[in-house]
Amino acid sequence: MPAAFAAVEDQLRVLTRGVEKIVPGDELARKLQHSRDTGIPLRVKYGIDPTGIDVHLGHTVPLRKIRQFQDLGHQAVIIIGNYTAMVGDPSGRDEARSKRLTEAEVEANARNYLEQVGKVVDMSRAEVHRNGDWFGRMSFAEVLNLCGRVTVAQLLTREDFAKRYREERPIFLHECLYPVMQAWDSVEIRSDVELGGTEQLYSFMLARDLQAQQGLNQQIGMMSPILVGLDGIRRMGKSLGNYIGISEHPYEMMKKFMQLPDNVMKMYFELLTEVPLEQVDQILAGHPKEAKVSLAKNVIAQYYDAAQADEAAARWQGEIGGGSLPADIPDVSLRHDQLQDGALPAFRLLTELSLCASGSEARRLIAQGGAKFGPEKTPIESQDQLILVHDGLLIWAGKKKYCRVRLG
RNA sequence: GGGGGAAUACCAGAGCGGCCAAAUGGGCCAGACUGUAAAUCUGGUGGCUUAGCCUUCGCAGGUUCGAAUCCUGCUUCCCCCA
Numbered sequence: 001m002p003a004a005f006a007a008v009e010d011q012l013r014v015l016t017r018g019v020e021k022i023v024p025g026d027e028l029a030r031k032l033q034h035s036r037d038t039g040i041p042l043r044v045k046y047g048i049d050p051t052g053i054d055v056h057l058g059h060t061v062p063l064r065k066i067r068q069f070q071d072l073g074h075q076a077v078i079i080i081g082n083y084t085a086m087v088g089d090p091s092g093r094d095e096a097r098s099k100r101l102t103e104a105e106v107e108a109n110a111r112n113y114l115e116q117v118g119k120v121v122d123m124s125r126a127e128v129h130r131n132g133d134w135f136g137r138m139s140f141a142e143v144l145n146l147c148g149r150v151t152v153a154q155l156l157t158r159e160d161f162a163k164r165y166r167e168e169r170p171i172f173l174h175e176c177l178y179p180v181m182q183a184w185d186s187v188e189i190r191s192d193v194e195l196g197g198t199e200q201l202y203s204f205m206l207a208r209d210l211q212a213q214q215g216l217n218q219q220i221g222m223m224s225p226i227l228v229g230l231d232g233i234r235r236m237g238k239s240l241g242n243y244i245g246i247s248e249h250p251y252e253m254m255k256k257f258m259q260l261p262d263n264v265m266k267m268y269f270e271l272l273t274e275v276p277l278e279q280v281d282q283i284l285a286g287h288p289k290e291a292k293v294s295l296a297k298n299v300i301a302q303y304y305d306a307a308q309a310d311e312a313a314a315r316w317q318g319e320i321g322g323g324s325l326p327a328d329i330p331d332v333s334l335r336h337d338q339l340q341d342g343a344l345p346a347f348r349l350l351t352e353l354s355l356c357a358s359g360s361e362a363r364r365l366i367a368q369g370g371a372k373f374g375p376e377k378t379p380i381e382s383q384d385q386l387i388l389v390h391d392g393l394l395i396w397a398g399k400k401k402y403c404r405v406r407l408g
Numbered sequence: 409g410g411g412g413g414a415a416u417a418c419c420a421g422a423g424c425g426g427c428c429a430a431a432u433g434g435g436c437c438a439g440a441c442u443g444u445a446a447a448u449c450u451g452g453u454g455g456c457u458u459a460g461c462c463u464u465c466g467c468a469g470g471u472u473c474g475a476a477u478c479c480u481g482c483u484u485c486c487c488c489c490a
Contacts, residue, residue, distance in 0.1 A: 368438045
């Protein structure tokens with residue numbers, strides 16, 4: 001017997017937080033009411049193509065939404081797009097994807113992915129399906145039948161395809177199938193709600209059409225905004241190098257959080273935490289640095305725990321925020337026979353310690369005043385300056401690179 | 409099958425016989441400023457035994473006093489026609 005569902009307004013308040021768009025807009029309340037009346041949880045679909053993903057905070061936006069649905073008593077349904085992955089999502093792409101993955105790669109990725117998802121979603125209560133389960137069984141006749149429900153004109157309502165078509169760039173047939181497949185997933189699992197990004201609108205609507213044709217209830221689509229990355233401008237993504245991965249060490253996460261531009265903090269609070277929005281405004285009214293620390297700690301604690309989050313914050317404050325020496329300075333060993341009379345010219349020392357990749361780089365660094373040595377961070381004046389090397393000597397190459405010499 | 413175009417440093421992209429280690433933008437690095445943020449500003453961004461030298465402009469040859477720039481072949485990519 002399922003537990004009683006919370007009042008619809010209460011559920012709505014949680015579920016609509018940080019959601020950019022719901023289509024059709026008024027249907028969520030109706031579905032929630034119906035499920036409450038009947039005691040039947042909503043089936044909430046989220047599909048992902050296992051293309052080798054390091055889950056980062058951008059991915060967690062819809063994943064957290066799933067978790068919220070779960071916590072309200074609804075059924076999470078995760079679709080592993082092992083067949084769609086072989087096609088490649090054309091959404092927002094100007095070009096066709098070049099490589100297609102093999103089944104073995106896809107399966108390995110899927111397992112790895114689910115493990116990461118488990119940090120956000122309660123996997124013990126979630127259904128997981130691979131869409132190969134149904135697509136793999138489909139006969140060619142069935143495929144034709146499915147294709148017969150979608151017209152080229154419909155496909156061309158998608159801006160990404162339309163743009164490519166206008167510009168006479170290739171659109172491959174299998175790409176056209178992608179949205180159809182994604183929509184068919186919704187038919188197969190009888191979804192009530194599908195989560196995704198705003199670029200998924202087309203597929204969400206197509207799913208409604210197919211569900212209606214099959215005489216099923218139509219799903220609604222809930223679209224999350226795109227989380228911007230560390231640069232504060234572009235979407236968070238691995239290829240852009242502006243992401244915070246949920247498997248990263250707390251301290252690494254901490255450092256990245258503190259690099260965020262101030263103006264994205266509100267979005268991060270809204271999409272990545274449960275902090276009530278009024279309280280967020282209060283936090284943001286205070287000192288920006290404190291606000292950022294509190295944001296970072298909140299999120300880090302979700303993937304580790306409060307103690308580790310505090311520790312990461314304290315370490316950041318000590319090493320970077322304050323003037324104290326870093327807690328763990330890497331040791332680099334040096335042999336006596338690498339020295340000349342116990343010393344080395346500065347530029348040579350920097351390369352021997354691998355702080356600089358080449359002599360030229362070391363020379364530049366010194367010329368720009370970025371090279372320092374000793375506990376007092378004495379600046380190195382010239383590239384030829386002889387540095388007397390002793391065991392435990394600290395060397396800085398800019399603010400972020402440093403090491404302690406170990407004479408061996 | 410036929411025709412056309414392109415390959416330049418991390419990326420994008422100028423250059424089209426000497427003044428080119430190669431414009432410009434992005435990225436990245438350093439410095440200043442700060443809240444070690446962002447933004448902004450400044451400088452830098454092939455290597456070396458650095459007032460000089462050496463190796464780079466798809467690959468291999470050639471022409472020339474001299475080539476990223478011209479010629480030949482090869483490789484790769486793109487586009488168009490059918």
